[in-house]
Amino acid sequence: MSSEADKSAKCTLCPAGCRMALVKAAPRGAALRLGEPVRLEYPTQIGSGICPRGSAIGELLTHRRRILAAGSRAAAGNGSRRHIDLPKAAREIVRACGRGVTVVLDGNIPCEQLAEAAGWVRSWQGAKICFAIEPADEQLLLGLEASGTEYLAADKISECDGYLIVGDVFSANPTLAKGVLDRYESESKTPIVVIDAAGGKASKFATHVVSVSPGAICEAVGAVAAAAGVDVAAPSAGEFSSAVGAGKAIAACKRLGVLIAAEYGRSASWRQIGFVAGRLAKARGGAAAPETAGMNALAAVRLAPKLGAVDMAEALSGGGLVVVGCDLLGMLGLPKMDVVAAAAALPNRTTDAAAFVLPMAMPGEYGGTYLAPGRQPERVAGLVPAPAGVPNPCKVVASLASAAGASKPDIGSAVAGPDARDRLEVDAPAPAGACADCDPPVLLFARQAAEAGRGELTSHATYQRAIQPLPEAKISPAMAARLNLKNLSVARIEAGGRSLQARLRVLPETPDGVVVLPESCPQARALNPLSVDGKTGAFSTGPVSCSISI
Amino acid sequence: MSQEMQKRVLIDMDRCIECGSCAAACYFSHGNMPIVNTADAGVALLPIICRQCKSASCVDACPAEAMIRDDNGVVRRRLFRCIGCGSCAKACPFGVLPSELGGLPAGYRSTERLSGHQIAKCDLCEDVTCGDADAVPRCVAACPAGALTFADEHEAPKAKLVVYGGRTTGESPYKRRVGAAAR
Numbered sequence: 085m086s087s088e089a090d091k092s093a094k095c096t097l098c099p100a101g102c103r104m105a106l107v108k109a110a111p112r113g114a115a116l117r118l119g120e121p122v123r124l125e126y127p128t129q130i131g132s133g134i135c136p137r138g139s140a141i142g143e144l145l146t147h148r149r150r151i152l153a154a155g156s157r158a159a160a161g162n163g164s165r166r167h168i169d170l171p172k173a174a175r176e177i178v179r180a181c182g183r184g185v186t187v188v189l190d191g192n193i194p195c196e197q198l199a200e201a202a203g204w205v206r207s208w209q210g211a212k213i214c215f216a217i218e219p220a221d222e223q224l225l226l227g228l229e230a231s232g233t234e235y236l237a238a239d240k241i242s243e244c245d246g247y248l249i250v251g252d253v254f255s256a257n258p259t260l261a262k263g264v265l266d267r268y269e270s271e272s273k274t275p276i277v278v279i280d281a282a283g284g285k286a287s288k289f290a291t292h293v294v295s296v297s298p299g300a301i302c303e304a305v306g307a308v309a310a311a312a313g314v315d316v317a318a319p320s321a322g323e324f325s326s327a328v329g330a331g332k333a334i335a336a337c338k339r340l341g342v343l344i345a346a347e348y349g350r351s352a353s354w355r356q357i358g359f360v361a362g363r364l365a366k367a368r369g370g371a372a373a374p375e376t377a378g379m380n381a382l383a384a385v386r387l388a389p390k391l392g393a394v395d396m397a398e399a400l401s402g403g404g405l406v407v408v409g410c411d412l413l414g415m416l417g418l419p420k421m422d423v424v425a426a427a428a429a430l431p432n433r434t435t436d437a438a439a440f441v442l443p444m445a446m447p448g449e450y451g452g453t454y455l456a457p458g459r460q461p462e463r464v465a466g467l468v469p470a471p472a473g474v475p476n477p478c479k480v481v482a483s484l485a486s487a488a489g490a491s492k493p494d495i496g497s498a499v500a501g502p503d504a505r506d507r508l509e510v511d512a513p514a515p516a517g518a519c520a521d522c523d524p525p526v527l528l529f530a531r532q533a534a535e536a537g538r539g540e541l542t543s544h545a546t547y548q549r550a551i552q553p554l555p556e557a558k559i560s561p562a563m564a565a566r567l568n569l570k571n572l573s574v575a576r577i578e579a580g581g582r583s584l585q586a587r588l589r590v591l592p593e594t595p596d597g598v599v600v601l602p603e604s605c606p607q608a609r610a611l612n613p614l615s616v617d618g619k620t621g622a623f624s625t626g627p628v629s630c631s632i633s634i
Numbered sequence: 635m636s637q638e639m640q641k642r643v644l645i646d647m648d649r650c651i652e653c654g655s656c657a658a659a660c661y662f663s664h665g666n667m668p669i670v671n672t673a674d675a676g677v678a679l680l681p682i683i684c685r686q687c688k689s690a691s692c693v694d695a696c697p698a699e700a701m702i703r704d705d706n707g708v709v710r711r712r713l714f715r716c717i718g719c720g721s722c723a724k725a726c727p728f729g730v731l732p733s734e735l736g737g738l739p740a741g742y743r744s745t746e747r748l749s750g751h752q753i754a755k756c757d758l759c760e761d762v763t764c765g766d767a768d769a770v771p772r773c774v775a776a777c778p779a780g781a782l783t784f785a786d787e788h789e790a791p792k793a794k795l796v797v798y799g800g801r802t803t804g805e806s807p808y809k810r811r812v813g814a815a816a817r
Contacts, residue, residue: 100778102778123662123663124662125663126659126663126772126775126776133655133776133777133778134655134659134776134778135653135654135655135658135776135778136653136654136655136657136658139655139658139659139661139662139776140658140662142662143662254651254653254779255651255653258651258653258655258778258779259778259779261649261651261653261778261779261780262778262779262780265648265649265779265780266780285651285652285653286651289651533651533652533653533654533655534653534654534658546661547657547658547661547662550661551654551657
């Protein structure tokens, strides 16, 4: 099954962009059929990577739960869904939406599809479009764009002479570790400063760990910058004694690498964090590497204003919500929402809530141009064509717009569109206020190497289901002893009036007073849902208190 | 034909970021019979990989001659001879061979299929490594951090690695680094 075309097939689930090749797990004829096992083949070079997220794509392409036909709950009349053909579904969706339609389109699709879908929506009367990426990622990227810092390419990581790591970047993008550790191996005095209130994987490799209370990331980055002699106008709160040594360690850096993962529910001020971290990187001759959930998040942020896309808060204020390619409810941690239609490759919380469900191609089945931070736009090919009758995300939008009477956009100019390489001109964010302390135990979320985004795709893979049948809640041994909790026992975590069953993992690297849940679990996110911040107008949330009971 | 495996999968514990890429690569490429698993070893979650012992206890212990050293020098299991008795797992001095589901993450092996009752065994991905001197097992290829290498253990000191059994550590383990920073 591997061919010349496959050579440019890449995993687009994170900015690493690992190369993929597909093979049949069992030779059962020439054509690829649903239910027939296929898998990814692994690179022959040591350290070329492909993490559990990318590994799962091969299996997911022919997953038995694939959505292959449109379904209507209204047509069935009893709460279940009845299959209807795609053109009829499009007409009924347009009718159900009425005058105002908001298309929330996954931002992690190729630039050509973003441009073409926006073109269709422009000619669709009363419709607006929003490119959906993780709200924390979006705010982080806006802050970095405003800071004027350069972006750090993965192959340049080892050229940095010091690192500031915010969050569990090694789980967000496992390929980063090689560059950092290669540098450390060749130059053992390289400072590795880590700010992570959840004590993620990167903390283990730190030369300097900055002790930070949950939510005070911006203050900690500011304190490190101040100790390094860089004025970044960050809010100050309390004392960061551990930041002084860390700041001094990176003060002499001539090329500082700032690696950031904007994890869910960690802070309400990611834009400010991005700005402060970017200014610090720039002042130390370095660059920033934002580890977003998806390869094309930077392009989506840059293209959104140029293509007339609205922000998430405005999108959700309107009616007639059509979600294409992302698990919106899972992303925002919301338990329910009125969704007219949802297009997805595999079932998720949004398709469960939608009145109409549409089939859609998944990563690996379409190609196009992607822009990973620090790299030139690159052409990524699909591994295999989508199953017959399953449209790509742009075609889903096109079919709905056509049903509403929209005229075909000028594809030539729309595809060429604005250039995602152009930096976004955004103002510096207003200084964020100091974070409010909350009583322990504090609920934090951390990214996982095994799951991508909200887990809407990868959680269907057998490996992911096997290793984590229940979400894992990481706690410190001290907290376990205090609350008489045992490792691997099942506990109930409660916050915000909701609860979740999780398997406890007592890990020494977890700081005391925090409970760390995977951000890829929508049920976990629902314990601390995002809401629109009155000051910034963006979806955000900071850490909250929680309780644990057996 | 060599009767002794020259190359082994070496783990540099100073580089392992516990991402599970090795275990996933093994899982997805070996159906539902993965052998590379991650085990909770105190503060770290480390992959457990067969050491390909020179004098393999599992081969001696197998009553069905399912566990053999093949023509390539790889200690491997013959699928259709394995009766799932667990003798090899009990004989393994390193606890690499899983004898029961309890020692593994739940659902790691199917209990519904015959293969779920058989003992999984690392074959060093012979389908790709046999006949290609540059090819490496899939767990090694997948490792994004460069923690796994497929090399002659005698080459480990050149890379400043100290070999303990089949495992290696660098000369300055991260725990010492963190300890030094704290002091």
